Amino acid sequence: MDKKALETLLSDMSTEEKVMQLVQIPGSEYEADAEITGVERGQVKESVKRLAGSTLGIWGSKRLKKIQEQYMKEHPHHIPLMFMLDVIHGHKTVLPCPLGQGASFDPEAVRKGAAMQAKEAAADGVHATFSPMADLCRDARWGRIMESTGEDKLLNSRMAAAMVEGYQGEDLKDSAHIAACVKHFAAYGAAEGGRDYNNTELSEHTLREHYLRAYGEAIKKDPVMVMTSFNSINGIPATGNTFLMKKVLREEFGFKGVLISDWGAVGEMINHGYAEDRKDAALKGMMAGVDIDMCSGCYSAHLEELVNSGAVPMKLLDEAVLRVLNMKNELGLFEDPFRGIDTDAGPVISEESRNLAREAAAAGLVLLENKGKALPLRKEKNAFIGPYADTKRLQSSWAFSGDDENTVSLWEAALELYGPEALKTAAGCTMLDQDAVTARGQRHVDHWQEENDRLLTEAVSAAEWADTVILCLGEDSAQSGEATSKASLKLPAVQLRLLSEIKKTGKRIVTLVFTGRPLELMEVRELSDALMICWLPGTEGGHAVLDVISGKRSPSGRLPVSFPYTVGQEPLHYDIYPTGRPKPENGPFEYTSRYLDCENGALYPFGYGLSYTSFEYGGEKLSAQKMSAPESITASVKVRNTGDMRGDVTVQLYIRDVCASRVRPVRELAGFRKISLDPGAEEEVSFVINEEMLRFWTAEEKWESEAGKFLVWICDSSSAGKPLEFRLEGRA
Numbered sequence: 260m261d262k263k264a265l266e267t268l269l270s271d272m273s274t275e276e277k278v279m280q281l282v283q284i285p286g287s288e289y290e291a292d293a294e295i296t297g298v299e300r301g302q303v304k305e306s307v308k309r310l311a312g313s314t315l316g317i318w319g320s321k322r323l324k325k326i327q328e329q330y331m332k333e334h335p336h337h338i339p340l341m342f343m344l345d346v347i348h349g350h351k352t353v354l355p356c357p358l359g360q361g362a363s364f365d366p367e368a369v370r371k372g373a374a375m376q377a378k379e380a381a382a383d384g385v386h387a388t389f390s391p392m393a394d395l396c397r398d399a400r401w402g403r404i405m406e407s408t409g410e411d412k413l414l415n416s417r418m419a420a421a422m423v424e425g426y427q428g429e430d431l432k433d434s435a436h437i438a439a440c441v442k443h444f445a446a447y448g449a450a451e452g453g454r455d456y457n458n459t460e461l462s463e464h465t466l467r468e469h470y471l472r473a474y475g476e477a478i479k480k481d482p483v484m485v486m487t488s489f490n491s492i493n494g495i496p497a498t499g500n501t502f503l504m505k506k507v508l509r510e511e512f513g514f515k516g517v518l519i520s521d522w523g524a525v526g527e528m529i530n531h532g533y534a535e536d537r538k539d540a541a542l543k544g545m546m547a548g549v550d551i552d553m554c555s556g557c558y559s560a561h562l563e564e565l566v567n568s569g570a571v572p573m574k575l576l577d578e579a580v581l582r583v584l585n586m587k588n589e590l591g592l593f594e595d596p597f598r599g600i601d602t603d604a605g606p607v608i609s610e611e612s613r614n615l616a617r618e619a620a621a622a623g624l625v626l627l628e629n630k631g632k633a634l635p636l637r638k639e640k641n642a643f644i645g646p647y648a649d650t651k652r653l654q655s656s657w658a659f660s661g662d663d664e665n666t667v668s669l670w671e672a673a674l675e676l677y678g679p680e681a682l683k684t685a686a687g688c689t690m691l692d693q694d695a696v697t698a699r700g701q702r703h704v705d706h707w708q709e710e711n712d713r714l715l716t717e718a719v720s721a722a723e724w725a726d727t728v729i730l731c732l733g734e735d736s737a738q739s740g741e742a743t744s745k746a747s748l749k750l751p752a753v754q755l756r757l758l759s760e761i762k763k764t765g766k767r768i769v770t771l772v773f774t775g776r777p778l779e780l781m782e783v784r785e786l787s788d789a790l791m792i793c794w795l796p797g798t799e800g801g802h803a804v805l806d807v808i809s810g811k812r813s814p815s816g817r818l819p820v821s822f823p824y825t826v827g828q829e830p831l832h833y834d835i836y837p838t839g840r841p842k843p844e845n846g847p848f849e850y851t852s853r854y855l856d857c858e859n860g861a862l863y864p865f866g867y868g869l870s871y872t873s874f875e876y877g878g879e880k881l882s883a884q885k886m887s888a889p890e891s892i893t894a895s896v897k898v899r900n901t902g903d904m905r906g907d908v909t910v911q912l913y914i915r916d917v918c919a920s921r922v923r924p925v926r927e928l929a930g931f932r933k934i935s936l937d938p939g940a941e942e943e944v945s946f947v948i949n950e951e952m953l954r955f956w957t958a959e960e961k962w963e964s965e966a967g968k969f970l971v972w973i974c975d976s977s978s979a980g981k982p983l984e985f986r987l988e989g990r991a
């Protein structure tokens with residue numbers, strides 16, 4: 260349909276019909292078994308259901324075809340219904356959770372992964388996904404850190420942009436692609452105390468320089484949608500925040516697509532103390548520029564009345580509706596309301612998608628310790644012990660359209676690779692402590708103590724038989740994701756007991772940690788010979804982990820988030836602002852900015868990760884010591900594989916603006932490149948530094964660079980390397 264035809268359609272619609280294009284209702288209204296949390300079916304009036312422009316949380320070629328047929332028949336203008344779904348890290352084939360994808364430091368692989376997800380979801384009738392989540396996360400207590408690609412704005416920007424490209428492809432009419440939605444705008448990751456849905460207080464410069472960056476970069480790739488966040492920012496809920504939605508999102512970022520609220524967030528402005536009642540909430544959401552009200556019911560109940568009374572101008576309504584119609588049009592729904600589901604075939608997990616998932620999961624595994632070269636595993640007796648040793652629950656709480664039964668567990672992959680002779684497995688303990696709480700409530704196991712004693716005895720005897728124990732520990736997959744904030748970052752006590760009992764057998768211990776968030780790993784580090792973070796690795800998790808621990812490939816993942824010594828350090832991130840009393844390297848420490856009982860920095864810092872081979876960095880240099888715009892400088896380093904195995908290495912570029920009108924972080928990631936090197940091979944890696952990369956939100960509240968001294972590190976992690984120096988001359 261061309262623009263004119265869309266406008267004609269709009270002018271022919273009644274106010275009620277228009278309003279309903281802005282109403283999204285839960286998929287459970289159409290089908291009893293739609294995967295929607297916390298909502299009973301039948302809460303939405305039939306009149307709303309008949310006209311509501313979109314729904315979410317429902318998929319499947321056959322059933323969506325049926326729903327679409329019925330809906331279009333009844334709709335006065337036969338406008339198709341739009342189906343949205345949280346395809347976060349996989350639809351049928353599940354990739355590692357986003358944090359695990361972040362650890363790959365490989366945006367191209369992430370783009371390909373998103374394209375694969377889009378293809379599978381589209382074949383199940385899905386038109387749009389609520390991804391990528393571009394929220395910057397510096398607080399491991401916040402369970403949704405699992406859904407992000409980490410604590411760094413540049414890494415997040417590249418990953419979020421790659422996901423938008425992957426989901427949407429070149430042309431949205433191509434039914435192998437779906438619309439992307441950049442969320443949660445804005446600064447949801449900064450929730451105070453790491454408690455989900457909590458308020459955020461952020462200065463404008465921290466907001467702009469750190470928190471807004473990844474959304475902005477992702478929006479440059481033209482995502483069809485953006486979603487508001489649940490939190491308030493500096494006293495104003497994001498969903499009613501005109502500064503954010505009108506000034507930043509529409510004016511500055513030039514976003515032209517559809518702005519959707521988060522689930523119920525329009526109505527939640529009442530709880531925030533920002534809207535008096537549901538009518539006021541609808542008014543405030545609409546005036547702030549929220550196009551689609553996801554499931555709060557405020558628009559469906561009050562928007563028509565608000566438009567009729569003139570409180571909401573018809574022009575505003577028309578603009579919002581036109582954006583929604585335009586989205587349907589871009590998706591090609593007017594030509595083919597059954598796009599992707601013309602046949603009932605539905606998606607299949609192909610060999611290609613499995614390979615992609617295996618590669619993605621393997622690329623994100625981060626080796627933190629490898630004492631005495633405990634890894635790769637030797638061809639000897641290996642015991643896979645722990646609650647993650649033989650489970651198919653390797654996907655996160657946000658992969659609900661993927662079935663566990665398609666997942667390859669570690670144990671299955673180990674049997675496949677080594678055969679049963681030299682292997683044993685034992686659960687060792689329950690996944691959770693007694694009465695542990697997950698997002699969906701209390702987990703209670705009958706006879707918990709007896710059960711754990713029995714499991715432990717079994718595990719100790721398997722360990723005594725083995726030469727090496729591969730101890731598979733972690734957080735339950737329902738302990739990260741939405742509404743899973745935690746005040747402790749320790750592994751469950753029952754798992755730590757297992758570790759210390761296994762240690763007593765004197766066997767070599769390779770600990771694999773499955774998690775959606777950084778954890779406190781001091782004790783685990785001490786008791787283990789090798790330690791590797793496996794995140795929530797998805798459908799091919801078992802194969803991917805075995806590929807790496809068996810030595811078929813070398814680990815190459817890097818931490819996309821800092822792992823703390825203790826939870827008391829949170830929020831923790833490497834790109835902190837300096838203080839007037841920095842802690843000196845070698846003391847005296849009195850009256851400096853430090854903890855009495857803990858290091859300032861991370862136990863394992865951002866960008867850190869080991870390999871089976873070794874790499875040497877040398878000859879770091881800058882092409883010039885001075886630069887003025889529009890010139891650029893090249894920073895380069897020679898990296899050599901000095902070990903005896905092929906491996907990937909992620910070379911990182913960090914910059915510090917030493918003195919500016921506003922203090923600048925002690926280091927900021929300014930570039931990264933992942934390369935593969937054969938043993939003995941060397942490659943020069945270079946990065947271009949230009950004036951644009953040095954801009955920040957100055958004391959004059961402008962994006963500008965300032966002349967002066969800059970430090971540059973080309974190195975292996977956020978705490979490695981020696982800096983080089985250059986000066987930026989003149990003012991841009």
Ligand code: BGC
Nearest residue numbers: 315345389442443521522741
């Ligand atoms: C989450 C969003 C999600 C939406 C729809 C909300 O609770 O915050 O991230 O996209 O639900 O499922």
